[in-house]
Amino acid sequence: MRVFACPKCRAWVEFEDRVCLACDTQIAFDPDFDELVRAEEHPLCRSRDDIGCSWVASPDPAAQGACDSCRLTTDGPPADDPTAHSQLVLAEYAKRRLIRQLRHLALPVVPRQGDDGLAFRLLAPVEGQGVITGHADGVITIDLSESNDPHREALRIRLGEPYRTMLGHLRHEIGHYYWLMLVERGDGTIDPFRELFGDERQDYGAALQAHYGDGPGEDWADQHISHYATTHPWEDFAETFAHFLHIADVLETTATVGVTVDGPHGVPEPLAGRILSTGAVELTDLSITEVLGRWHGIAMALNAMTRSMGRQDLYPFVITPGVARKLEHVHELVRARTAAAA
Ligand SMILES: [Zn+2]
Ligand SMILES: [Zn+2]
Ligand SMILES: [Zn+2]
Structure with a gap:
């Protein structure tokens, strides 16, 4: 991520900030220009107060007042669950970083319509019913309890991972989406992929089971x-x-x-x-x-x-x-x- 300056006083402000700490100006991020702007001069994302979204509203009427990141979230936790809501806030922070980077790299970010395009389901476990983080045909599901530091850190240690973050989860899941978009649906891209990564047509369930059973070799x-x-x-x-x-x-x-x-x-x-x-x-x-x-x-x-x-x-x-x-x-x-x- 690049760094940003306040549109009024040019002080250093962070990507997530909604107010400049130096001059108190309300600010917002405009993804079309990759710049911070004065909030009073732009329509703002409808989720600004609810989840602390710092982006301007999408110019696309189909977004219905949401920004180009919030509009991609098609499912969230129940509004009356304060714990899940605070986890949603953190997940959306990470997601805005992800979306801004995808746009910076000119990777396609197409809001879901029907069976095509990208959508995020940011869900909290309800009454013991777990949420499985994953990707299926453009729909990314995130378990919001991964926003909870002690929970995520305990999982990281149990699984022996050196790194585990919400942004890391989002970057991994979007990788599945771009495999679909750039490799499977690409032109002449599947063979070079298979040469390097292996044949993806092998049984996924059996592969996972083998992983958690014997595990890979030492090398x-x-x-x-x-x-x-x-x-x-x-x-x-x-x-x-x-x-x-x-x-x-x-x-x-x-x-x-x-x-x-x-x-x-x-x-x-x-x-x-x-x-x-x-x-x-x-x-x-x-x-x-x-x-x-x-x-x-x-x-x-x-x-x-x-x-x-x-x-x-x-x-x-x-x-x-x-x-x-x-x-x-x-x-x-x-x-x-x-x-x-x-
Ligand atoms: Zn300022
Ligand atoms: Zn938003
Ligand atoms: Zn995966």
């Missing part, structure tokens, strides 16, 4: 970005897609805040001064080698910084050559879209 990380990616070619693609979005977003932030890694300093040769990494607002003109070259230094530096604060690595993953080839596949799919839209 799973040679070809997979995460343990979960080993379950099925679809999951592998979704995990890889999510990582592409992670990397693209952090590189965009890095470029716009002006962070360059040029070091390290104060260490002896041969390490001293070996890493030079900058961000990039657009990845379209870069090869995957250039993208990952920039990412390497930034990720090393960010991990060193979060460790300095006593936290775990910000990016607790290793990109092997096998994983880089899969990221390249995603990068090529995405940049074909970005380039076509430019």
Whole structure:
């Protein structure tokens, strides 16, 4: 994500902010211009007060006063459940980040009509009836209890995952959607996919069962970005897609805040001064080698910084050559879209 300035006083404001803390101006995000605007000059999303949505209303009358993110949510929790409502607020924050990035990359975001297009069901478990996070033909279902930090963190530890966030879930599920849109419905795209990720026609249920039974071999990380990616070619693609979005977003932030890694300093040769990494607002003109070259230094530096604060690595993953080839596949799919839209 890039950074934003208040439209009135030019102070630094965050993407989620609805008021500038420096000058008290009410602000809103206009996704068509990728800019913050003065709220008083624009029709605002009808969910601004209810869930703290910071976006302007969609100019499309079919959105009925919702913004281009809120309109995609077709199902939510019951209005009289305050816990679920506060979890919905957090999930929608993450979803707006997702939608803004998809638009930035010029990936298609088409609101669902009939059996086509994209929709989000953000649901809370009701009376012991669980919600299963997943994707089916453009409909993404999210279990809102993943907004609950202790619950999500307990799951993360139990499943042995190094990273688990609401934004990460959304990026994974949207990866399934773009597999459908860019791979299955693409032109000549399924064979290269199968060559790298495997044949997705294998039985999904049996594959999941094998994963939770025997698990993958010890060398799973040679070809997979995460343990979960080993379950099925679809999951592998979704995990890889999510990582592409992670990397693209952090590189965009890095470029716009002006962070360059040029070091390290104060260490002896041969390490001293070996890493030079900058961000990039657009990845379209870069090869995957250039993208990952920039990412390497930034990720090393960010991990060193979060460790300095006593936290775990910000990016607790290793990109092997096998994983880089899969990221390249995603990068090529995405940049074909970005380039076509430019
Ligand atoms: Zn201001
Ligand atoms: Zn909204
Ligand atoms: Zn999945």
